[in-house]
Amino acid sequence: MKLIKYAIVGGVGALAVAWTFAISTPYWLTPKQEAIVDIQDPELIQKGEYIARAGDCGACHTAPGGKEFAGGLGMQTPLGTIYSTNITPDKKTGIGNYSYSDFERAVRQGVRSDNVHLYPAMPFVSYTVVKDDEIEALYAYFMSKVEPVEQDNQPSTLPWPTNMRWPLAYWQLFFSNPRPFEIAAGTDPVIERGAYLVEGLGHCSACHTPRGLAYQEKAVKEDPKGLFLSGSVLEGWYAKNLRDQDTGLSTWTEDEIVTFLKTGRNDRTAAFGSMADVVQHSTQYLLEDDLRAIARFLKSLPPSEGRKQKWEPKEDITTAALNDGNLNAPGAMSYVEHCAICHRNDGRGAPRIYPALADNSIVFADDPSSLIQITLAGGRTPDTPSDIMAFTMPGFAHLPNWQLAEILNFIRNGWGNHGSEIKDADIARMRREIEHKPQHYVPEIKQ
Ligand code: HEC
Ligand code: HEC
Numbered sequence: 001m002k003l004i005k006y007a008i009v010g011g012v013g014a015l016a017v018a019w020t021f022a023i024s025t026p027y028w029l030t031p032k033q034e035a036i037v038d039i040q041d042p043e044l045i046q047k048g049e050y051i052a053r054a055g056d057c058g059a060c061h062t063a064p065g066g067k068e069f070a071g072g073l074g075m076q077t078p079l080g081t082i083y084s085t086n087i088t089p090d091k092k093t094g095i096g097n098y099s100y101s102d103f104e105r106a107v108r109q110g111v112r113s114d115n116v117h118l119y120p121a122m123p124f125v126s127y128t129v130v131k132d133d134e135i136e137a138l139y140a141y142f143m144s145k146v147e148p149v150e151q152d153n154q155p156s157t158l159p160w161p162t163n164m165r166w167p168l169a170y171w172q173l174f175f176s177n178p179r180p181f182e183i184a185a186g187t188d189p190v191i192e193r194g195a196y197l198v199e200g201l202g203h204c205s206a207c208h209t210p211r212g213l214a215y216q217e218k219a220v221k222e223d224p225k226g227l228f229l230s231g232s233v234l235e236g237w238y239a240k241n242l243r244d245q246d247t248g249l250s251t252w253t254e255d256e257i258v259t260f261l262k263t264g265r266n267d268r269t270a271a272f273g274s275m276a277d278v279v280q281h282s283t284q285y286l287l288e289d290d291l292r293a294i295a296r297f298l299k300s301l302p303p304s305e306g307r308k309q310k311w312e313p314k315e316d317i318t319t320a321a322l323n324d325g326n327l328n329a330p331g332a333m334s335y336v337e338h339c340a341i342c343h344r345n346d347g348r349g350a351p352r353i354y355p356a357l358a359d360n361s362i363v364f365a366d367d368p369s370s371l372i373q374i375t376l377a378g379g380r381t382p383d384t385p386s387d388i389m390a391f392t393m394p395g396f397a398h399l400p401n402w403q404l405a406e407i408l409n410f411i412r413n414g415w416g417n418h419g420s421e422i423k424d425a426d427i428a429r430m431r432r433e434i435e436h437k438p439q440h441y442v443p444e445i446k447q
């Protein structure tokens with residue numbers, strides 16, 4: 001009896017110590033960094049607007065159909081939905097009362113002005129390398145140029161105990177210590193600029209780097225194993241491996257990467273899913289020099305450990321068969337009926353209108369999530385001024401799982417493509433995932 005009592009008292013005591021330690025970390029681990037920022041300086045404000053684009057703040061902090069930067073975008077995590085918050089300068093519901101040091105600490109160190117730790121859904125793990133002058137410019141932009149909007153923040157739907165925030169102090173202690181941007185001396189300055197943008201503001205790693213059990217990115221910058229940017233799945237979209245390796249960007253030229261980021265399309269593919277949002281809100285606004293720097297940095301990344309072999313396309317017997325009306329292969333008939341009108345018999349589509357399926361690594365990627373999701377849900381190319389016309393792909397959720405699996409296996413192994421088999425169960429799993437997508441919060445307009 002006594003032993004149990006001691007155990008309970010000890011356990012409660014240990015928890016109390018852990019809690020006390022956690023809530024004290026904001027005071028000594030994430031000190032406030034003061035600076036005098038002239039928030040009226042037009043040049044600083046303009047620079048801040050560009051930084052906000054490069055950091056893609058708008059994509060997460062704006063709900064579809066909602067006011068800009070007023071928050072409410074639901075983000076899916078394995079445990080529940082987290083909502084982005086109102087970062088307009090409204091004093092009641094937004095960040096209108098944030099001092100520069102409050103702002104700096106939230107963006108680079110993941111701690112809110114009331115000393116509460118933020119979820120890593122806010123990519124402070126990447127933003128931590130952003131330089132002081134850029135954070136100052138961002139602050140000036142948010143305080144002076146962004147419209148204040150009164151809109152309350154939504155609580156997350158995470159269940160107890162994962163909705164308690166103090167354990168996040170430990171997460172941050174292990175996985176997000178503030179670090180400066182560093183790169184090997186003598187690195188080409190263009191590559192250095194690209195690395196800085198990709199690792200920091202662009203937070204490309206938040207989607208493109210695999211995550212560990214604690215939801216941490218397995219690498220936050222270039223690492224010897226090549227885990228950084230080696231591909232990951234988020235909200236059912238496979239954000240591809242961006243390293244210059246066999247089925248990755250080794251087959252793209254630097255110009256093709258620049259065009260893709262600028263316009264959301266190139267002759268081989270079109271951005272879709274969450275990458276369409278990245279192009280729409282962020283990369284299309286970046287200067288040509290910055291896009292080139294990003295492309296050159298990506299092309300400089302060696303293949304991940306164990307991925308040295310070259311992927312070779314197989315011989316194309318599909319085009320001739322389809323042109324001759326030979327539809328005996330499983331899925332061929334359905335492909336002709338549902339897909340070929342846009343993607344064509346030769347699987348080449350129409351450059352910049354309908355993306356190619358032949359030789360397209362999205363189609364034969366090891367992880368077929370993106371392939372399955374876009375076929376079920378459809379897609380729309382991002383709007384950019386360089387392409388006035390956006391093209392849509394209808395969704396095919398009305399077709400049964402076996403037929404979709406057949407079509408996808410046909411295109412995955414048609415033309416020069418070869419990839420592993422997709423099963424009916426894979427399609428069923430993605431249907432469930434799409435059904436559970438988070439709802440966004442957009443308040444009704446008050447009369
Ligand atoms: C990938 C999505 C994402 C991006 C990109 C993003 N944020 Fe956030 N941000 C969030 C989420 C989600 C929260 C709320 C986290 C929480 O409640 O713990 C948040 C919280 C914040 C907060 C804390 C304010 C508060 O009261 O909760 C600030 C300030 C902030 N973000 C500023 C920015 C700025 C500036 C940028 C661009 C440089 C940016 N965010 C980009 C998702 C994002
Ligand atoms: C919100 C998640 C997200 C972020 C952030 C993100 N991406 Fe992506 N990216 C994706 C997804 C999903 C795909 C696959 C869909 C597609 O190809 O359009 C993708 C595809 C790509 C592709 C095409 C690769 C190929 O082989 O087809 C490139 C290039 C790319 N991203 C570059 C970037 C860069 C550079 C950044 C940072 C500036 C970035 N991405 C940030 C989600 C993201």
Ligand code: HEC
Binds near residue numbers: 338407411
């Ligand atoms: C009406 C024309 C049309 C039809 C029919 C169509 N697609 Fe598409 N498809 C598109 C467009 C446009 C995109 C680009 C969408 C985007 O960027 O979000 C696309 C994109 C894709 C992609 C992503 C490729 C990439 O690199 O962006 C795949 C995979 C795909 N379609 C497969 C299919 C399959 C399988 C079918 C038949 C079941 C089909 N499509 C039917 C127009 C079509």
